[in-house]
Amino acid sequence: MDFNDTSEEAAYRKEVRAWLKANAPRTKGARDGGLEDPVSMDDSRAWQRKKAEAGYACITWPKAWGGGGGAAWQSVIFGQEEAAFQTPANPFAIGLGMCVPTVMTVGNEADKQRFVRPAVLGEEIWCQLFSEPSGGSDAAAARTRAVKDGDDWVINGQKVWTSGAHFSDFGLLLARTDPDVPKHKGLTMFWIDMKASGVEVRPIHQMSGASNFNEVYFTDLRVKDSQRVGAVGEGWRVALVTLMNERLSVGGGGGGSNYRRLLALAGDIQTLTGLGVKDAALREKIAEWYVQAEGLKYTTFRTMTALSRGQTPGPESSIGKVVSATLMQDMANTALELEDQFGIISDPANAPLAGGFQTALMNAPGLRIAGGTDEILRNIIAERVLGLPQDVRLDKDVAFKDIPTGR
Amino acid sequence: MDFDFSDDQKFLKTEARKFLDARCGVAVVRGVLDDGAKAYDAELWKAVAGQGWLGVNIPEAHGGLGLGGVELCAIAEELGRALAPIPFASTVYFVAEALMLAGSQAQKAKWLPKIAAGEVIGCFATVERPGVLTEAQVQAKVEGGKLTGVKLPVTDGDIADLAVVLAKQAGRGSLYLVELAGPGVAREVLTTLDPTRSAARLVFTGATAEPLGDPGEGMSLAEAILDRAAVMLAFEQVGGADRALEMAKEYAMQRYAFGRPIGSYQAIKHKLADIYIKNELARSNAYYGAWALGAGGSQLPLAAAAARVAACEAFWFAAKENLQTHGGMGFTWDVDCHLYYRRAQQLGLVAGGAKAWKERLVSQLERRNAA
Known part of the structure; x- marks a missing residue:
């Protein structure tokens, strides 16, 4: 049980830190979703290229594909160290974390040669086109149709909650090719050119005011059969490869609101019984949240230890988001309660701590839903980790077109 | 970063589980529960002493195995899982640790060998x-x-x-x-x-x-002893919470209601997922506590408080929701749920309850932030 780096890890960390110090750009505020700004996108691309050229982009990928040819623990250490710098926003995460690895695993040789390296270098950005208005958690219920027409496929339908579709070059699209078989069997995966005619991207105006996601409409979008990723009817199996890669990427902590900021706030605010930081009920809550936040941090250290030892990490990393999202929401709500009437002010100029807890409150609902809702994540823990039986599925052995639909 | 038990420690833990599976089945626990005259299982106590577990963290010079605190934590987790009805915590986590922390050479020489040999209960x-x-x-x-x-x-x-x-x-x-x-x-x-x-x-x-x-120095010494005991008790609690989750899972797969296993209902799935989440958070905090124990630095009070707060919550939650998952059967004397429900309270209070430890945690946090 050693919390400290091994000598090998310490040496790598030192090397990474020195490289970051010499090379990381001093970009202010770019992490606040400023990707609409072309300057910040240029910054992001430049930073990605710099990392790729030094072998720090896609550290675990083979050098032949533009990666670093390194180990998973190195990737974790680089991520930890990079987080200490104010680096540009990362619009490449979905492509490099999910879409491109799918192409590398399932795609044909020509696609691999064509797509992997430009993605690593930050020249091309990918988005993932799975979720649809009729099926958020139920991704296999996709209705977007792809119909064979000679050597082409013609695609019609709509995707939703697509992160970064507005600045993506390519998308990985899950489409229904056969509605006459059960839902998991009638899907096929394609890559598409996001700039092609027949693709329309419309930003979603989120409750937080920001627009990080999009709706994507397909109207008679024509794609070649060579754009198919995997066999016809194998789309769900390919999608699972994508989602597996999502789970393999080791996540960080919660972010947003944290107990340090809450302690700072409580040290500067009066309650009826004195200074907020002396309030026993608040202190109990802070202790509970501390234990959750630190517990998550140490859980990622357990994952990293398994990677360091060359083992497959246990399922414990699956608890991350389900804990951190609610933690963020509850902490923000308590902070606002502490601010009392001031809590309604979100204007950074007037709100305590520049309105950080107000922002967290408005972002938290999205965090509890995106990438698997709290409920779906609990199902996944129960079924895949604990081995409990699946719920009764009314749609399993029915032709997709005969599955009942509500709204 | 090596944030897990080592292979040797895992081996020790596996051997401990085998030993306790054989020597500390639920019949042994119930033997103490059902016999008002029986304070503990003397036979198990002797056997545990024979394994050398009482002296795992006692130096060889004083008759122990001199392995270390983390090894003791590995054994604690298995004892907690088995609900071992023996005075292990009192004797080892409290009295032996108190002697090692504050005892004179003469006191250590007099008592530690006897504790390691199982001749003295503390x-x-x-x-x-x-x-x-x-x-x-x-x-x-x-x-x-x-x-x-x-x-x-x-x-x-x-x-x-x-x-x-x-x-x-x-x-x-x-x-x-x-x-x-x-x-x-x-x-x-x-x-x-x-x-x-x-x-x-x-x-x-x-x-x-x-x-x-x-x-x-009595009060500050008592607190230092409690910090050490809290980490080891946290492992017992994690062990107990894990076993409670297993019981709930096994029952949820076998028990049918409305034509299907109750484990296929989301109400049960989400409950069990929540137990799993709390158990893993408690385990991670306990690991950090074990590291702080071994490192012997100033981190121990905060690490111990975090381990204790997380472990109290995890075992209590696992014990009560395991019982709930069993429905009416869980409320009977014959089904084992109440053994865990009882032990969760015993362990949750024996070194001071979570409420006070939360206060200690935040005080430590303020102290650290001020430093």
Whole structure:
């Protein structure tokens, strides 16, 4: 049980830190979703290229594909160290974390040669086109149709909650090719050119005011059969490869609101019984949240230890988001309660701590839903980790077109 | 980063589980539960001593195995899982650790070998009245080397040979070693929530008391001992919580309602997922506590508090929701759910309850932030 780096890890960390110090750009505020700004996108691309050229982009990928040819623990250490710098926003995460690895695993040789390296270098950005208005958690219920027409496929339908579709070059699209078989069997995966005619991207105006996601409409979008990723009817199996890669990427902590900021706030605010930081009920809550936040941090250290030892990490990393999202929401709500009437002010100029807890409150609902809702994540823990039986599925052995639909 | 048990420690843990599966089945636990005259399982205690577990963290020079605190944590997790009905925590986490922390060479040489050999049972006698342990509540006092006062509840006080007692000398809290077989000691068994772990009222009327550590340092020493015990107890709690989750899972797969296993309903799935989440958070915090214990640095008080708060929450939640998952059967004497429900309370309170530890945690946090 050693919390400290091994000598090998310490040496790598030192090397990474020195490289970051010499090379990381001093970009202010770019992490606040400023990707609409072309300057910040240029910054992001430049930073990605710099990392790729030094072998720090896609550290675990083979050098032949533009990666670093390194180990998973190195990737974790680089991520930890990079987080200490104010680096540009990362619009490449979905492509490099999910879409491109799918192409590398399932795609044909020509696609691999064509797509992997430009993605690593930050020249091309990918988005993932799975979720649809009729099926958020139920991704296999996709209705977007792809119909064979000679050597082409013609695609019609709509995707939703697509992160970064507005600045993506390519998308990985899950489409229904056969509605006459059960839902998991009638899907096929394609890559598409996001700039092609027949693709329309419309930003979603989120409750937080920001627009990080999009709706994507397909109207008679024509794609070649060579754009198919995997066999016809194998789309769900390919999608699972994508989602597996999502789970393999080791996540960080919660972010947003944290107990340090809450302690700072409580040290500067009066309650009826004195200074907020002396309030026993608040202190109990802070202790509970501390234990959750630190517990998550140490859980990622357990994952990293398994990677360091060359083992497959246990399922414990699956608890991350389900804990951190609610933690963020509850902490923000308590902070606002502490601010009392001031809590309604979100204007950074007037709100305590520049309105950080107000922002967290408005972002938290999205965090509890995106990438698997709290409920779906609990199902996944129960079924895949604990081995409990699946719920009764009314749609399993029915032709997709005969599955009942509500709204 | 090596944030897990080592291969050797895992081997020790696996062997401990095999041993306890064979020697500490639920019949052994129930043997103590159902027999009012039985304070602990003496046979298991002997067997555990034979394995050398009592001396895992005691130096070889004092008759122990000298392995270390993390090894002790590995064994603690298995003892907690098995609900071992023996005075292990009192003797090892409290008294042996107190001796190693504050004892003189002579005290260590006298007592540690006997503890390691299983010849001496220990107990930690601090509390006198309901509420959090504070120096102000301590009425017991020592004058001229003689101890007078009443301590309760003292876990294993009815069977212990040696007590570490918090008492006042000239108005200042100090720790003392008291041999309980000597004159001036009366004990009375208390009825408690968890009969698989006994407790007593100790009445001292002029019992011989030998100082342990510096006079006047009793309260801070007691807190240092509690920090160490909290980490080891956290592993027992994690072990118990894991077993409670397994029980709930097994039952949820076998029990059918409305034509299907109850484990296929989301109400049960989400409940069990929540137990899993709390257990893993508790395990991670316990690991950090174990590391802090071994590293011996200033991180221990905060790490111990975090381990304790997370472990108390995890075992309590797992125990109560395991019982709930079993429905009416869980409320019967014959089904084992209540054993965990009882032990969760016993472990959750024996080193001070979570409420007080949360306060300690935040105080430590403020201290760290101020530094």
